[in-house]
Amino acid sequence: MADVTEAQILDALQSVQDPFAKRSVVSCDMISGIAVKNGMVQFSIEIDPAKAGDYETVRRKAEDAVAAIPGVLSSTAVLTAESKGKAKGGTQGAGPKGGAAAGSQNPQGAGAGSGTSGAKKGGAAGIKHIVAVASGKGGVGKSTTAVNLALGLKALGLKIGMLDADVYGPSQPRMLGVSGRPESPDGKILKPMENYGIKAMSMGFLVSEDQPVVWRGPMVMGALQQMLADVDWGDLDILIVDMPPGTGDAQLTISQNTPLSGAVIVSTPQDIALLDARKGLNMFRKVDVPVLGIIENMSMYVCPNCGHEAHVFGHGGAKREAEKLGTPFLGEIPLDILIRETSDGGRPVVVSEPDGPHAKAYLAIAEQVRDSVLGGARQAPKISME
Ligand code: ADP
Secondary structure, three states, X not given: OOOOOHHHHHHHHOOOEOXXXXXXXXXXXXXXXXXXXXXXXXXXXXXXXXXXXXXHHHHHXXXXXXXXXXXXXXXXXXXXXXXXXXXXXXXXXXOOOOOOOOOOOOOOOOOOOOOHHHHHOOOOOOEEEEEEEEEOOOOOOHHHHHHHHHHHHHHOOOOEEEEEOOOOOOOHHHHOOOOOOOOOOOOOOEOOEEEOOEEEEEHHHHOOOOOOOOOOHHHHHHHHHHHHHOEOOOOEEEEEEEOOOOOOHHHHHHHHHOOOOEEEEEEOHHHHHOOHHHHHHHHHHHOOOOEEEXXXXXXXXXXXXXXXXXXXXXXXXXXXXXXXXXXXXXXXXXXXXXXXXXXHOOOOHHHHOOOOHHHHHHHHHHHHHHHHHHOOOOOOOOOOOO
16 A cells, blocks of 8 residues: 555644644644655654643644544654744744653754754753664663663763663663662652663653553653653763664654664674664664664673683674675674673673673773764754655
């Protein structure tokens, strides 16, 4: 079945009114960034960020209007700060100030996306760079890699935060050895939790582990925006985002709406063969987020008794694949019970065995990530879906 067209989407959005202008959001020229792929629709509603609180209902109505078009499988609308110089009657003039609503955008972009992207995308003011750690599928060691990478970057003297966006299975509270609930002295802004010098925020702190949460794409984005904008991150050189596994709707929306300086893809040797890593790479490329490189996890098996290394799935495949894909190969991490026990026990190997070979491998990866992120500014991201 052919995908819905932009004209159909705009037609459906004619029924959604701007509450201030009392005209449709389409005639107020507030709709931008329409992207459609395989029945999944995403678009932005450009508003005055000071009025974000007043537009949450509009956002939901717009999503519902588009979701009702035959052939649309999912509809995700995000509120973004209006483009400079675009005067829209609907968002001008006095009005009650709204806080950052779920799904809304903080007008201050992280430093990485200087220029237009910073103004359009969410992010807390003191965060210089945001780096996503992603994987084509679950269980490849994405969270383990994210935490050890964060600790490696911290060991290099950088101010680091960890945003656990893996709302489906948040593991950073366990891996960082932090429990309890974040405080909110003013009832609006949450103080991040902290351990090993890493500031951390996770749905795992807010929702108990045995409480199943059914997340729809827009909810994931809303929760993430809040964890980004409504958390007192302070000054950070790099905020690591532990992404939800996979390359679906939620991941694409996050990549599109978060001012990412770059992304790191974690993959196992089997994964690389099965092209899961390639899917992750293509997703980031689509939204113009630079892929900083691929990390091969569980690369070889290390025998805990004799230290013998067995390359169960062959050797060098990831490196060759990275070369073929034109992306850096950041390094390989062996499958070692010590890595599992330490990260699952809340004492990741970079802090519990800082002089060991695994910590050194993570540090070498952290150095490359630091160099490519802090080494230069990135271009403003643009959305293109084929
Ligand atoms: P993901 O975030 O991709 O779902 P996790 O990081 O939660 O994966 O890892 C899944 C399991 O594999 C965890 O128990 C973790 O400790 C273990 N693990 C991850 N990487 C390694 C490794 N290199 N060696 C041994 N165990 C690992």
